[in-house]
Amino acid sequence: MRLKLGFVPLTDAAPLIVAQALGFFADEGLTVELSREVSWATVRDKVAVGALDGAHMLAPMALAANLGLGSEPAPLIAPMALSHNGAAVTLASRLLPAEEPDAAGLARLVRRRKEQDASPLTFAVVFPYSIHNYLLRAWMAQAGIDPDLDVRLTVAPPPRMAELLAGGVIEGFCAGEPWSTAAATRGVGRLAVRAGELWGHAPDKVLGVTDGWAGEDPARLQALVRALLRAAAWADSPAHRAELAHLLAEPQYVGVEAAVIEEGLRHIRFHADGANVPKLQDAAWLLEQMVLWGQAGAGLDIKAAAARVYRPDLFEAATTTPIR
């Protein structure tokens, strides 16, 4: 069976890349072509219209697309979660030169700039519907910064973050690995907080397919989920970290130095603690973030929306069906 799957060059695309490189797709009878994509909107649209069979996706983007937020409504579903805890906030090294890059320090700077009538600081996230947007906002809000009024938020592609930081276009960003470690390695940014530190557990990427594609051939979806599950378990093992970093470093995948990728890998959970089950409470929590920050109306039926997109039943069917 031939499949075309999309991924965005990020460390947490590892399950797809590992399944391809280590032959886990082939073991399930799947011939997969991986397509490297440069933007989340393109990934969403291509899966929605069938130009891709499935993709590595931001969990909130799949939820938003299903609700018709930010695009025409697209029947995207998540039969599997791919990663947790990859997001991190990075501040420009020049921003708080004499102190730790924490939210309280940033709040003092924001207040000082306000008193001086200076322009608001600009921060970038990777997509409006992303854990990165919610992490940056929550981290600011708990220090008393209103992310809608006190700073300017913009969207930029993750590989460009370090360059925007160095060029003074932005003063901080929230993105997935390897981009926070890359900015720190270049000396232009300092890591302020990781999603895992603020929340303990932060759902990040999912496998996104359309409802129709999943229903067309359940055995095909089950084979795909099993291959990715095996790859996620492999990627999660600390014993494979160095080998995984070298694989991801290849130019057709992430294309960043292996040492930088390896450092960031320590903070991502691919498999342990049932991380691959698309849990309804994770979806509900992400939808609550959308309501909290005004992306979705307060009247949103969270339970129904979560259950439409997150499909633990499909995950379970894949893991309990005997392998052909």
Place this chain on the structure above:
Amino acid sequence: MRVLVVDPDPARAALVAEGLSGVDPLEVRHAAIFDEHEAALFEPDVVVVAADSPDRDTLDSLREASLANPRPVVMFVDRSEPGLAEEAVRAGVAAYVVDGLAAGRVRTVLEVAMSRFALMNQLRQDLEKAKADLASRKTVERAKALLMKERGLEEEEAYKLLRKLSMDTGRPLAAVASDLLAFAGVLKGGKA
């Protein structure tokens, strides 16, 4: 017509300019990378970008953020992605341009995109206004009912009283009604 072409390759902007020759006034600006600030200063009537550009997410987010000043965005797909453009147009994903960008079709494509955008924008504004009208009518009805009950007024008198409050304070009827309801809640010891 002011057109912003976001593409690493300047050839694309030249092609757009060629396709629009005869349009007057015309200003086609080329940017290798989308810059929100520059774009805001330029105030384009339409933005042209490749569907596989890394700047797509930024442009996509502007659709949400800049509701006050939205711009139509035209995306084109290179021939290397057969079928995507047709499918995207059919599914209403966006105003994708079929099979790359050809000078001969630029003008039609941009004009269609702009008029479709204007139409959608109008529909959205109408819908929002209708929603707001409905909400404020409901608030006024509830405030009227409250006055009738608490002050023993007839419906007509209750409405006149609300209108007087509105005129005296120089605030919209719905705002006065909403305040009245909120204060009544507090006085009764309910939730404010």
